[in-house]
Amino acid sequence: MSLIREQTAAIRPPRALWVPFMLGRPFGAPNEPDFQRGVLLALLTLFERASGPVLEDFPEDAPESHARERDFVCPVSFAAAIVEEGDLAGAMRLEIAQLAPWYDLAVRRRGRTTVGISGMAVEEAASQVAAYLDGAPRPPAVPGISAGVALKRACDDLKAYYYEAAAAQPGNLSPIAIDNWFWRETAAAKALLAIREICLQSADESLKPLGGLGLIPRFVTDGMKVARPEQH
């Protein structure tokens, strides 16, 4: 299966199906079982080809199940004043507390969460991040991993918490709307940007990857604005 057609054409695998979906969604869209099954069947059908290589294009774009908001203003009132005072860690903790009912709802509704790769509760992951902002980093909570790996996992959990909470709020938000909200509006995003700078300056080799592309998506570093085209 191919998401970047040009790469697959260069590799020339025996059988490949290119799909025109956004990166991260190779089977099109969540909660669209019929569409996902159609993609899967198109993929499986390639096994019946008698000669190749085959690089076929899936003919449909991913479905848009409901009207979706491109821009999203989270009704939870974030502590912009606290951020202005420079207390990013405090603002982040406040956000986490304010988002908790929505995160809990997301977990109940989905019956699962993707938060948890750091091995810590999100509050603890936030504390791990905050300790770097305060200039007093803590050793990894999980033994046997580097400071950089521990910090990366804490940051990923933090972000997953925000995204899951935002998706539970009314409005059936598009992925771009959630990106826009997170990277434009939250103290957590500001914290991640600050962490990147700290990692860039750090002498700890394990933190260096986080000063590159390890924390901040390319569409954010490209001029600090979220301007990706919508899937539809």
Add this chain to the structure above:
Amino acid sequence: MARLSDFSESEKRHHLDKIRDLPDFGPTPFVKGPRLGARRVAIVTTSGLHVHGDRPFQVGSADYRVIPGSAAAGSLRMSHVSVNFDRSGFQEDVNVVFPLDRLREVAAGGGVGSISDFHYSFMGAAPIRSLEPKARELASLLKRDRVDAVLLTPV
């Protein structure tokens, strides 16, 4: 929207640079196999999925994790190191990345012969040649499991 024309200039350059840096894989092998309805199917994803409690992936990880066919959706985590793809779809529905429920439906309808007891996950941001030793190991394991159709799915 995974069309290069939809990406920013730097994203486009990133993906095109990967092509420039590809090794030569030689001629494309091509084999025919049994009819689809008689095949045993496994999924090998490069999405960095793993069962909660298994070792998460990290920068440079070139090994794989085993995902039992019985793994519940709620037990799956994604520790792919890249931040340059959407995760909200996976957070909402595992099948948008790892379509095991859809594969079960197809198998129940006789569309494929059977589903492997085990599926596998790599973390696709590793240097491409670094994945080869474990990929070869995995190919042997899949053969031993009588798998004759592998879906290699990206993220």
